[in-house]
Amino acid sequence: MKNISPALVASLKTLGLFDSEAKVYSALVLYKYAEAKDLVEMLDISKPSIYESLRTLEERGLVVETNSKPLVYQAIPPEIAVRLLADVYVKAAEEALRGLHALEKENRQEKSARALWSIYGNATVGYKIDDMIDHAEQSIYCMASDRYVRHLERAAGKGVKVTLMVMSDDGTLEGRLKKTFEKDDATIYVMSAKEMIDAFSAGEMGNTNKVTPFKEAMGVLDHRSAFMLITDDREFLYVPPIAGDEISALNTTNQAFIMSSKFIFSPWSMKKAPDSKPRKK
Known part of the structure; x- marks a missing residue:
């Protein structure tokens, strides 16, 4: 019919x-x-x-x-x-x-500490991000593009230590995050894509001759997809900056992997680019 x-x-x-x-x-x-x-x-x-x-x-x-x-x-x-x-x-x-x-x-x-799990799909990865944030008891450490802000805002009011480093060219985002986390023990960094690449290059490349090609390589990645989350220093989730309609992520509870990742990325988030300003709440 x-x-x-x-x-x-x-x-x-x-x-x-x-x-x-x-x-x-x-x-x-x-x-x-x-x-x-x-x-x-x-x-x-x-x-x-x-x-x-x-x-x-x-x-x-x-x-x-x-x-x-x-x-x-x-x-x-x-x-x-x-x-x-x-x-x-x-x-x-x-x-x-x-x-x-x-x-x-x-x-x-308990999930095997040696396992590295793969998660595929925008919805599935989003659910995993929300689940990790919702179950965090002590700390949340995250580096992400502004496409994930709605997930990050779930951390507000949880009573845990929050460290956020967000890549965005949105001039209003800083004010919104400051207001959202005003009652939390939160350290917030907001950088543009260029500032983030500059900060990471300065932190990771000791040889200045390698900085330019490194920055060029970083420049071709899809930074809108980039995401890294560590909760309670016990669980790690990483979305690589790869272009595509659907994102995929790596997830693990392996302590060696988590600590080494945090060691690698900490200089990136904590080292200011020339004009970036960290905000300590």
Whole structure:
């Protein structure tokens, strides 16, 4: 049926309906009410499938009978139907989370300290960043571009020591971060991309002959993707500055890796470029 778009059917399937159920409900919304035989003709779906779909839709409370002889079916209002379908998923998610947390408490095995884990995808990496910040108990050490600011702001008010070094050309960002972390033990640095490259070059390249080619190499990277986070000196997350639609990250709890990374990056964040000014809150 041309009136029922594939996108609509796909959305209803995502909410938990089978293909035939999604089409039957949509047809009833379109025609207000119909008999089973009418739905067979409209949708070109077998009669047994139509009856089975009507039965399950009735059980879900999405369809009601309005007449007994012959049986006439009517869809409940779409707003209510979508809410009912969504509530099922929300309740299932809550129940699953309770069960998984129970398993964690019952047999919690620490992640191998030798492992270096790979995380792929913007959403997945974002969830990991939020999780690390939310569970930090003592300290948060982070270097990032301003694309991650909404994640970093979650650290405000946690009562942990916060060190942030943010790369941005946004002149308003400094004021926003100062206000956000005004009640925290926070050290905040805001630098432009050029200042950051200059600071890192000065900190890492002792031989001045190597500085120019090093800065040229740094200049071709996608600094908007760059991100490094250490929480409680126990867990490390790094997003390399590589261009692409989806970002990927490396994650580890290996102490040697964490301490060496912090040693390498500390001079970069703490060494001011000529015009950069660290802000100690």
